[in-house]
Amino acid sequence: MTNKDLHRYVEVINHKKPKLIKSYAGSLYQLAKFVKENNLSIHSPKRIHTSAETLRQFMRELIEEVFNCKIYDFYGSREVGAIAGECAKGKMHIFNFNNHLEVVDKNNKSVQLGEEGRILITTLHNYSMPLIRYEIGDTGILGKPCNCGSKLPTLEKITGRVKDHFLTREGTLVDGGYFTRQFYFRNWIDEFQVLQTDFEKIDIYYIPIGQPVENEMAEICDKIKQAMGEKCEIKWHQVEEVPRTPQGKLLYTRSLVEN
Ligand SMILES: [Zn+2]
Numbered sequence: 001m002t003n004k005d006l007h008r009y010v011e012v013i014n015h016k017k018p019k020l021i022k023s024y025a026g027s028l029y030q031l032a033k034f035v036k037e038n039n040l041s042i043h044s045p046k047r048i049h050t051s052a053e054t055l056r057q058f059m060r061e062l063i064e065e066v067f068n069c070k071i072y073d074f075y076g077s078r079e080v081g082a083i084a085g086e087c088a089k090g091k092m093h094i095f096n097f098n099n100h101l102e103v104v105d106k107n108n109k110s111v112q113l114g115e116e117g118r119i120l121i122t123t124l125h126n127y128s129m130p131l132i133r134y135e136i137g138d139t140g141i142l143g144k145p146c147n148c149g150s151k152l153p154t155l156e157k158i159t160g161r162v163k164d165h166f167l168t169r170e171g172t173l174v175d176g177g178y179f180t181r182q183f184y185f186r187n188w189i190d191e192f193q194v195l196q197t198d199f200e201k202i203d204i205y206y207i208p209i210g211q212p213v214e215n216e217m218a219e220i221c222d223k224i225k226q227a228m229g230e231k232c233e234i235k236w237h238q239v240e241e242v243p244r245t246p247q248g249k250l251l252y253t254r255s256l257v258e259n
Pocket of ligand 1: 087
C-alpha cells in the first residue's frame, strides 16, 4: 500500500463511515500508523474485526488507539473458513459448529489441557471437499471455559504458524514472536521481515524511515544470536518493499528450515 492508497482509504472510511471494519491485521496496523504519523483524523467504527495475520499486542494497541474502537480478532483460513473468534472478555472461542478442532502431539494424540500442540481441523459442512484432521500449520493451546456466557470451548493461545518458528541446529524451536519483539519501538523501521534460510543464517529485510540506527541494529543482532547461537550470520537488506505471500499477507518472520 502506497501513501496515496493509504490517503484514499482514510478518505473512503471518513466518507462512508462504516459501522464495521474487517481487515487483515497487518494492513489495518499500517493504516493506523499512517493516520497517527500524519496527524489525520479517522472515523471510529463500532467494531473492528481482524484476521489472517497474527495480531500482535503492539498492533492491537495502536489500532485501538487510532480508531478509538475495540478489536475482535478472528482465527480462520481460506481452506476451512472461520475457526475461532474473540469474545468481549478477550478469549478466543472455537466455532465448533463449523469445524471440529483438535490439539495434538507428534503422534496425533490429543494433548492435555494447557499443553501446546499442533492444530488439526475437520470441516463439518464441506460435503464436496471434506477435510479430515487437516493439519492447518498452526500450533495452539486449549483453554478453560470462559465466563462471558458463551458455551463454546476456548483456545488459550494460538502460538503462530509452525513455519513462523525458527529451528536451531540443536532442535530448539524459537517462537517468531521473539524476533518481532526486538523490533518494537524502533521508530526508524517501517516494515520488516526476519527470514531464516538455514540453521545459522538469517536475513533481515527492512524499509527504513530516515537513517538506520546502527547501535540498535547491533542490539537486534545480539538478541537474535542469544536465541539462535553465536555463530548465526545475520544480514540486513534495505528494501523498498517487503514481499507479501501470494494471498497478500505480510509475515514478520518466516523460516525456510524444515521443522
Ligand atoms: Zn468468552
